[in-house]
Amino acid sequence: MFKLRQLTTITTPKKYLLLFVSFLFSASLFAQDGKALFTANCASCHSVTKKLTGPALAGVESRWPSREKLHDWVHNSSKVIQSGDEYAVNLFNEYNKTQMTAFPQLSAQDIDAILDYIKVEETKAAAATAAPVGETQTAADNGDQTLLYGILTLILAIVAFTLLYINANLKKMADDKEGIPATEPIPFWRNKAYITVFTLVLFLIGGYLITDGAVGLGRQQKYEPHQPIFFSHKVHPGVNQINCQYCHIGVYQGKQATIPTVNICMNCHMAINEYKGEKLFNAEGKEVDGTAEIQKLYKYAGFEPGKPWDPSKAKPIEWVRIHNLPDHVFFSHAQHVNAGRVQCQTCHGEVTSYNEMFQFAPLSMGWCINCHRTTKVQFESNGFYSMYEKYKEDIKNHKMDSVTVKDIGGAECQKCHY
Numbered sequence: 001m002f003k004l005r006q007l008t009t010i011t012t013p014k015k016y017l018l019l020f021v022s023f024l025f026s027a028s029l030f031a032q033d034g035k036a037l038f039t040a041n042c043a044s045c046h047s048v049t050k051k052l053t054g055p056a057l058a059g060v061e062s063r064w065p066s067r068e069k070l071h072d073w074v075h076n077s078s079k080v081i082q083s084g085d086e087y088a089v090n091l092f093n094e095y096n097k098t099q100m101t102a103f104p105q106l107s108a109q110d111i112d113a114i115l116d117y118i119k120v121e122e123t124k125a126a127a128a129t130a131a132p133v134g135e136t137q138t139a140a141d142n143g144d145q146t147l148l149y150g151i152l153t154l155i156l157a158i159v160a161f162t163l164l165y166i167n168a169n170l171k172k173m174a175d176d177k178e179g180i181p182a183t184e185p186i187p188f189w190r191n192k193a194y195i196t197v198f199t200l201v202l203f204l205i206g207g208y209l210i211t212d213g214a215v216g217l218g219r220q221q222k223y224e225p226h227q228p229i230f231f232s233h234k235v236h237p238g239v240n241q242i243n244c245q246y247c248h249i250g251v252y253q254g255k256q257a258t259i260p261t262v263n264i265c266m267n268c269h270m271a272i273n274e275y276k277g278e279k280l281f282n283a284e285g286k287e288v289d290g291t292a293e294i295q296k297l298y299k300y301a302g303f304e305p306g307k308p309w310d311p312s313k314a315k316p317i318e319w320v321r322i323h324n325l326p327d328h329v330f331f332s333h334a335q336h337v338n339a340g341r342v343q344c345q346t347c348h349g350e351v352t353s354y355n356e357m358f359q360f361a362p363l364s365m366g367w368c369i370n371c372h373r374t375t376k377v378q379f380e381s382n383g384f385y386s387m388y389e390k391y392k393e394d395i396k397n398h399k400m401d402s403v404t405v406k407d408i409g410g411a412e413c414q415k416c417h418y
């Protein structure tokens with residue numbers, strides 16, 4: 001319904017209106033800074049209520065002497081450990097000396113926003129222990145969108161009314177001037193203006209419902225389909241430490257990460273025809289026979305162990321696509337992993353611990369924009385940014401302390417929409 005081409009070709013007063021709406025939109029996003037920062041940087045290892053790779057963060061402030069100390073920890077945890085802080089050393093040992101990522105790029109305010117968010121979440125969790133975290137999150141996202149469309153609809157309706165009113169008055173004035181007597185008022189059900197307004201309102205409500213439905217369709221967070229072969233990321237990039245790029249060859253060069261062909265699998269599986277690793281279990285908890293799964297790969301490849309292989313006989317494996325943005329959205333992996341230096345895990349979760357792949361992030365527009373608002377561009381030693389010399393100057397002269405993706409245009413509609 002709200003086609004972007006229409007939005008960009010509309011006249012000036014409506015443009016201001018749109019600006020106003022996007023201002024409201026970003027204001028409501030502002031309140032979610034802490035949540036966004038947490039999701040983007042910490043959620044791959046921490047939950048507020050559950051122990052993941054790192055401890056559950058509920059009540060963390062009561063375990064530390066001050067926020068300053070927590071800032072130091074998040075900026076560089078190994079420094080705190082090396083300083084001999086007893087609590088930190090014990091915690092580090094308790095977590096099998098797992099190194100937490102250092103976040104020198106987060107400012108003190110950023111970390112405070114995260115800590116505030118944790119506080120809010122722990123109160124929520126205490127209030128409703130039963131509500132799963134994932135669901136509250138989607139509900140909040142949807143609330144945002146509903147607000148946006150609600151306001152948009154209301155404002156458009158008011159503008160339509162005003163324009164019709166002005167139009168009617170102008171006509172009356174023109175008629176008066178020319179001495180044409182005012183016509184008898186027509187009953188409202190035959191009045192063209194009212195009919196137009198009524199149609200418009202119906203149209204807007206219909207459009208809203210359709211878009212709302214579409215938003216729901218686009219959201220597939222946690223989507224985890226059955227795949228034709230039980231292929232484990234825990235076994236491949238995890239235990240056997242195969243580089244993501246070995247299989248997802250496009251990820252540093254192009255838009256698509258790409259799914260590997262049978263030929264790439266066979267580079268290794270000509271030789272590896274048995275699975276002898278740790279026991280594998282599917283999502284239902286049933287044990288999976290890895291060797292039998294490798295046999296399935298051989299069927300697709302048209303390969304019989306011991307005989308020469310003819311790669312031209314290989315049939316493609318029908319992997320079910322999990323992540324899927326709508327066609328009107330532009331997203332490039334290279335831009336994010338090369339220029340933006342964003343880790344795969346930030347958007348896809350701890351892939352190396354998944355036996356079966358699923359969609360970790362919501363892939364909603366709010367998710368993209370939240371990250372662009374809060375993520376600082378890494379200018380240092382990044383040739384890609386030579387065009388932003390002005391910002392670099394401003395940072396040097398302390399006019400700004402950092403530049404977010406939004407500052408370089410990452411919240412402009414046309415950057416993400418065709």
Ligand code: HEC
Pocket residue numbers: 038041042043044045046053054055056057060063070073074077091092093095096097098099100101103106114
């Ligand atoms: C790569 C995984 C990882 C990421 C990402 C990560 N952490 Fe941690 N964090 C850990 C681990 C593991 C520990 C436990 C201590 C240790 O082993 O160093 C920890 C400990 C902590 C603690 C101390 C907890 C306590 O109970 O006292 C805080 C606070 C913390 N992390 C905050 C954060 C914040 C804030 C972020 C995001 C900006 C973050 N962490 C991102 C792994 C991670």
Ligand code: HEC
Pocket residue numbers: 227231233236237242243244245246247248259260319320321322323324344345348351352356357
């Ligand atoms: C040995 C090859 C191989 C390696 C290494 C590998 N992957 Fe994959 N990946 C696959 C295959 C095959 C699929 C499709 C089957 C599936 O979804 O499980 C896939 C699917 C995915 C998907 C979901 C694609 C979709 O359908 O939306 C993501 C995300 C992903 N991989 C991320 C990673 C990351 C991150 C790494 C590195 C930590 C990695 N992969 C390493 C082979 C590999």
Ligand code: HEC
Pocket residue numbers: 244245248251255256257258259323324325326331333336337342343344345346347348363
């Ligand atoms: C900024 C977030 C982000 C980062 C970082 C990221 N991805 Fe993705 N990934 C996405 C999104 C969004 C999609 C869906 C793209 C689409 O539908 O066009 C996706 C899709 C995929 C797919 C399946 C479809 C495709 O593009 O072929 C694979 C495989 C994948 N990612 C692997 C990786 C690997 C490997 C890395 C790290 C080297 C990585 N991703 C880093 C957001 C990200």
Ligand code: HEC
Pocket residue numbers: 229230231232233235236240242246247260261262264265266267268269272274275276277278280290291293294297
């Ligand atoms: C770089 C080498 C390499 C590549 C490429 C590779 N594998 Fe593997 N694969 C392994 C290793 C190593 C094991 C573990 C063997 C063991 O532990 O006994 C394995 C195990 C497996 C298993 C049994 C465990 C499981 O995950 O269910 C299957 C099935 C499998 N691979 C399928 C594939 C498919 C499909 C591809 C292509 C998308 C592929 N492999 C690409 C090295 C590779």
Ligand code: HEC
Pocket residue numbers: 040325329330331332335336339340341342346347363364367368369371372375376377405408409410415416
């Ligand atoms: C985890 C953080 C993160 C998420 C999530 C994210 N991005 Fe980005 N994005 C970045 C960073 C960092 C850059 C800066 C890289 C650069 O400047 O080229 C960027 C840059 C971009 C750009 C180029 C902007 C410009 O000014 O040239 C586009 C387009 C874009 N992202 C689209 C998306 C879309 C679409 C999504 C959601 C599907 C998304 N991004 C999700 C971090 C993120």
Ligand code: HEC
Pocket residue numbers: 002003004007022211214215218219325326329363364365368369372410411412413414415416417
């Ligand atoms: C950082 C990338 C990004 C930017 C900037 C962006 N969008 Fe989006 N937009 C998306 C993504 C991703 C989706 C798909 C969301 C989904 O499928 O849930 C989307 C979907 C939409 C939709 C369809 C409804 C929906 O939620 O699916 C509309 C309308 C829309 N955007 C309008 C805009 C307008 C207007 C702007 C400028 C104020 C804008 N977008 C800026 C990424 C972006």
